[in-house]
Amino acid sequence: MSLLPVAEAQVRLLASVAPVAAETLPIGAALGRWAAEPVIAARTQPAADLSAMDGYAIRFADLPGPWRVIGESAAGRPFDGTIGAGEAARIFTGAAMPKGADTVMVQEEAGRDGDRLTLDGEGPLALGRNTRRRGLDFSAGDVLIEAGARLTAARLAVAATGGVGAVTVRRPVRVAIAATGDELVEPGTPASDTALPESNRLLLRSLLADSPVEIVDLGILPDRLDALTEAFRDVQADLLVTTGGASVGDHDLVRPALEAAGAQIDFWRIALRPGKPMMAGRRGQMLVLGLPGNPVSAFVTAILFVKPVVAALAGAHNPLPRTTRAILGEDLPANGPRTDYMRAALTDGRVSVSGIQDSSMLLTLARSDCLVIREPHAPPAAAGESAEILMIA
The missing domain is CATH 3.90.105.10 (Molybdopterin biosynthesis moea protein, domain 2)
Structure with a gap:
């Protein structure tokens, strides 16, 4: 089976997403x-012509003055009179322009002696200066x-x-999350050397914390076809996300369990590193995403697929993550046949690939704030060249 390119997988997946029902808040x-x-x-x-500065409301035609001050206009307390020839009103920022006035002379350029106002500077250079017109x-x-x-x-x-x-x-998107694997235990509980604290559910909940979601935590499911099938058949959600068991080993039972529960798999295996063994499908109206169990792979596939799907379900018209560009701080070798998302750190506009890039290196991910994107078969890249990056922190 050939690997599906990342961009094609995203387009194909999002084409099947319809937003959830609407509500008024x-x-x-x-x-x-x-x-x-x-x-x-x-x-x-603004609902009326307003002053943009503290000063005096005048008629531009009356420049260079002098004027007689006949009132004051403040925000919420407008001047009720009309400015006639040779007249002005004290005015403050955000106050309504009095009738007859069309320009504001700023207070720094005004000289005042009692009610007599004179120009003490260059003055407004154009009709309407220092005002904000209605509907601006x-x-x-x-x-x-x-x-x-x-x-x-x-x-x-x-x-x-x-x-x-x-x-x-x-409305909030209902997302069910399940981790699979007999080796997994809850974080913080005693574990043998062969056990592994489960972190993917926490990772997914954290990545979706800024999204309008309702999380359904299915917990840690055992590597048993009957248990997985029952859990997948009973869940009611807009999106089911599983982690682990998505590859082709004897204990990778997520795909057969999903199919036994009535799901149809649309695609499986992406030309992506890390995260190749990701699958996507549907059970009735519920979308299904099967992520790899490796936390780094789960993170990358969640950024590229889970978050966009949740955003599309929530009504986003542009749900895909936005990339930017930065200058490479080091040389990079040629890339292989899969799109590579390399963990990296961005400092002062220069990006440096962080630590060992093996997909098992979760600490490398924790110390990174972006991913450098290397297209399939990309040639070597030299320090100082521009690179596409995806910010993750």
Whole structure:
């Protein structure tokens, strides 16, 4: 069986994902969700012409003055009168422009003696200077947030300013997580030399902590076909993620157990290092991802596949991780036939591959903050060249 390229596997997998059902939340409870429909402004911002500076509201045509100060406008306390020829109003940043005024002379360029105001500097150079016109930011009816965009702090702020009190988002994604292997024990419990503390469930929960998910922890499942089949048949979730047992050994029972539980495997084995023996499929409406048991491989496949699938289920229009570029701090050898994600550290814009790259080296991963991406059959790369990287911390 040929190995599926990483990009093709991602496209194929995400093409099968439909977002979960929508719900409406108060805007204060929607951080981190993805908008299920466009968020529309209910008001214009600013709703009136405002001053952008502390100073004096004047008519530009009256320059170079002098003026008579006839009132004051502050935020929330506008001047109710009208500015006529040769008149001005004291004004503060964010205050409404009085009727008749069209420009603000900043206070640093103003001289005042009682109600008499004079120009003491260059003054405003154009009509409307130092003002913010009504609708400068947006107008009622404008789209503030596109459907499929993540609701960040800035986007929630603009929605709130737009008079929006509630938003439509996708409900939390229900993710079931199971680790498989007779050698596994819970972290912190006494273990023999042949036992291994199980870390993948913690790893996956941590990677999904910033996503709108409801985790169903299936625990550690034994290497028995009947137990695995029963667990996979009974689980109710949007996404089932297993770790371990995804290869071809006598004790790698995840695939046959999934198939016995009614799942159909779409693809298996990716042209990826680390993480080749990953599988993807579906049982009814539930998506299934079988990750390798090696924690480093589980981490990389979770970054490339699990998090994007969760984001797509949650309504993201662009769920794939974004890469960037950095300068290599060292030479790298030619790559083999699989896309290689090399653990690395980024310092002052230069990236250095970290420690031993064997997939068993979890400490190397813990000391890394990015992955250097090496395409299949990439030629040797020299220090100083640009490299594609994926930030992981």
